[in-house]
Amino acid sequence: MEIKMSKEIKLMKGNEALAEAAIRAGLQAYFGYPITPQSEILEYFEEQAPKRNFVVVQAESEVASINMVFGAAGAGARAMTSSSSPGISLMQEGISYIAAGELPCLIVNVNRGGPGLGTIQPGQGDYFQSTKGGGHGDYRLIVLAPSSVQEMADFVFEGFRLAEKYRNPVMILTDGALGQMMEKVELPPDGSLPYTRPEWATTGKPKTRERNIVTTLFIEPEVMEQVNIKLQKKYTEICKNEVKYETINCEDAEVIVCAYGLSSRISQKAMDLAREQGIKAGIFRPITLYPYPYDALNKLADTADNFLVVEMNAGQMVEDVKLGVNGKKQVHFTGRMGGMIPDPEVICQEIVKLAGTKKV
Amino acid sequence: MDESVLQQLECVYEKPGTLTDKYQHYCPGCGHGVVHKVLMEVIDEMGIQDCTIGIAPVGCSVFAYNYMNVDMQEAAHGRASAVATGVKRVLPDKYVYSYQGDGDLAAIGTGETIHTVNRGENILMIFINNGIYGMTGGQMAPTSLAGQITSTTPYGRDVKKIGYPLKISNLVATLPGAYYVTRQAVHTPNAVRKLKKAIRNSFEYQKLDRGTCFIEVVSNCPSGWKITPVETIKYLEEKMFPEYTLGDLKIPQNN
Numbered sequence: 001m002e003i004k005m006s007k008e009i010k011l012m013k014g015n016e017a018l019a020e021a022a023i024r025a026g027l028q029a030y031f032g033y034p035i036t037p038q039s040e041i042l043e044y045f046e047e048q049a050p051k052r053n054f055v056v057v058q059a060e061s062e063v064a065s066i067n068m069v070f071g072a073a074g075a076g077a078r079a080m081t082s083s084s085s086p087g088i089s090l091m092q093e094g095i096s097y098i099a100a101g102e103l104p105c106l107i108v109n110v111n112r113g114g115p116g117l118g119t120i121q122p123g124q125g126d127y128f129q130s131t132k133g134g135g136h137g138d139y140r141l142i143v144l145a146p147s148s149v150q151e152m153a154d155f156v157f158e159g160f161r162l163a164e165k166y167r168n169p170v171m172i173l174t175d176g177a178l179g180q181m182m183e184k185v186e187l188p189p190d191g192s193l194p195y196t197r198p199e200w201a202t203t204g205k206p207k208t209r210e211r212n213i214v215t216t217l218f219i220e221p222e223v224m225e226q227v228n229i230k231l232q233k234k235y236t237e238i239c240k241n242e243v244k245y246e247t248i249n250c251e252d253a254e255v256i257v258c259a260y261g262l263s264s265r266i267s268q269k270a271m272d273l274a275r276e277q278g279i280k281a282g283i284f285r286p287i288t289l290y291p292y293p294y295d296a297l298n299k300l301a302d303t304a305d306n307f308l309v310v311e312m313n314a315g316q317m318v319e320d321v322k323l324g325v326n327g328k329k330q331v332h333f334t335g336r337m338g339g340m341i342p343d344p345e346v347i348c349q350e351i352v353k354l355a356g357t358k359k360v
Numbered sequence: 361m362d363e364s365v366l367q368q369l370e371c372v373y374e375k376p377g378t379l380t381d382k383y384q385h386y387c388p389g390c391g392h393g394v395v396h397k398v399l400m401e402v403i404d405e406m407g408i409q410d411c412t413i414g415i416a417p418v419g420c421s422v423f424a425y426n427y428m429n430v431d432m433q434e435a436a437h438g439r440a441s442a443v444a445t446g447v448k449r450v451l452p453d454k455y456v457y458s459y460q461g462d463g464d465l466a467a468i469g470t471g472e473t474i475h476t477v478n479r480g481e482n483i484l485m486i487f488i489n490n491g492i493y494g495m496t497g498g499q500m501a502p503t504s505l506a507g508q509i510t511s512t513t514p515y516g517r518d519v520k521k522i523g524y525p526l527k528i529s530n531l532v533a534t535l536p537g538a539y540y541v542t543r544q545a546v547h548t549p550n551a552v553r554k555l556k557k558a559i560r561n562s563f564e565y566q567k568l569d570r571g572t573c574f575i576e577v578v579s580n581c582p583s584g585w586k587i588t589p590v591e592t593i594k595y596l597e598e599k600m601f602p603e604y605t606l607g608d609l610k611i612p613q614n615n
Contacts, residue, residue: 071446202431
């Protein structure tokens with residue numbers, strides 16, 4: 001029997017799948033700095049760059065990396081960087097400037113346990129700094145949360161597409177486990193994301209146009225306010241168009257487990273265990289952490305009795321789940337911190353405890 | 361004045377098209393305006409306006425992009441050379457320059473400065489050294505002179521406590537990535553001519569892709585130094601130049 005392989009399927013580490021996907025998405029420039037557990041991304045790009053014609057620079061710091069991304073994106077290139085939690089903290093100044101300058105780019109955060117130098121084990125403690133701003137001023141990133149190696153690759157394409165559509169930085173918020181683990185991944189061919197150099201880019205001023213300026217300085221408050229209004233309008237548009245989430249078994253669920261990324265994978269196992277015991281559990285998985293799927297959650301609160309939020313932090317996304325549920329039902333939390341990973345058995349016990357209880 | 365009289369006059373000098381008509385906000389006697397002018401004259405004379413990208417800093421020259429009629433990006437404080445790196449790497453055939461003051465380049469941006477030159481980024485870095493933070497109101501800079509009175513060293517800079525004037529151009533000149541490092545000034549017509557020559561050479565060198573060109577301009581700051589513009593010339597000659605000696609620190613080697 002002849003097997004036709006029309007698609008390319010590989011066994012890859014999450015970090016490497018993401019890097020390979022970026023090259024196939026037409027990456028033009030990558031700037032990065034080594035930090036565990038994401039160094040494979042920089043290493044992969046360094047190895048591939050001479051063969052596949054893109055720019056890669058190992059910078060002297062994350063501060064320099066993000067500002068190199070600013071320069072390259074301002075010059076109209078499809079640019080990205082990656083780091084892990086402490087490095088992302090260092091980038092926050094530059095991310096604020098990139099958001100203010102409306103420069104499209106991709107930032108990957110392979111989240112590790114914190115705070116401080118923390119641990120190199122996986123964590124989700126960067127939810128707040130990723131979704132609520134992170135740097136100074138009123139701005140938002142579009143935040144995508146993969147939960148498999150396949151999505152680590154897929155979201156690179158989606159990330160560049162959204163970044164360029166909205167002229168906004170996009171973050172892929174993943175974690176050390178998804179970055180390090182190997183799964184099979186299906187990759188699209190090279191050049192499958194079209195690119196045109198934007199007209200606003202600083203490429204040298206011909207006689208035929210005024211000079212292009214990339215700036216984030218608007219010294220008159222009246223002008224600065226208008227810039228803010230424009231940004232907020234864009235964010236409203238993003239919230240209207242780009243919300244993505246996944247639901248599993250939510251139709252009849254009495255307990256809905258809300259989790260993203262690695263936590264959602266573990267929660268699925270917990271859901272299966274609960275279903276084996278005859279408890280109607282479901283999963284609600286936000287794929288975009290900004291814009292957040294508040295409306296979808298609110299609708300589910302009409303049918304489910306309880307919400308259980310599972311995170312690898314002290315409870316950060318739980319605040320957004322509460323905003324979505326908006327008091328209709330009880331919202332509970334369970335999680336592990338500091339690089340520890342929740343146990344599906346423990347999550348299942350929490351589901352069991354909640355089953356049969358209703359908000360009075 | 362009657363317009364027809366103007367039309368009869370022979371034009372013997374005009375500002376280059378690479379400078380905009382916008383009024384510059386610089387204080388009387390400040391060196392920035394002169395550096396802007398000669399920089400833009402060089403770009404005009406070389407006919408490279410359509411393939412030059414400038415990076416503006418944070419500090420007194422934060423609005424440089426309002427005056428320089430080329431494509432420009434405005435960087436965060438200290439990060440101009442990192443931004444310039446990003447631009448140059450994706451547009452290697454264009455001319456790229458960064459423009460920074462001493463607080464920007466030699467304090468908060470020291471790391472970026474050293475590593476940009478150490479990588480030998482094929483750009484021109486212009487460094488305006490007036491020994492003080494001008495924009496924020498005359499605070500001590502790493503380049504402030506020993507004993508210099510500033511708003512944050514009201515009893516004079518005590519080098520034992522807060523360090524010595526930082527000669528970052530000398531430091532940069534020791535790096536293999538540096539192709540051409542020079543220290544110039546704008547206090548006399550002759551100094552301005554020399555600076556212009558240095559800028560012209562730097563853009564010519566950029567065609568060769570041999571490394572970073574780095575021009576320090578020891579510049580006047582009447583407002584920060586709290587003396588008249590005329591007095592700044594004496595101050596430069598008597599105080600600044602003995603510390604910051606003018607001339608080439610590294611000249612291109614033909615190899």
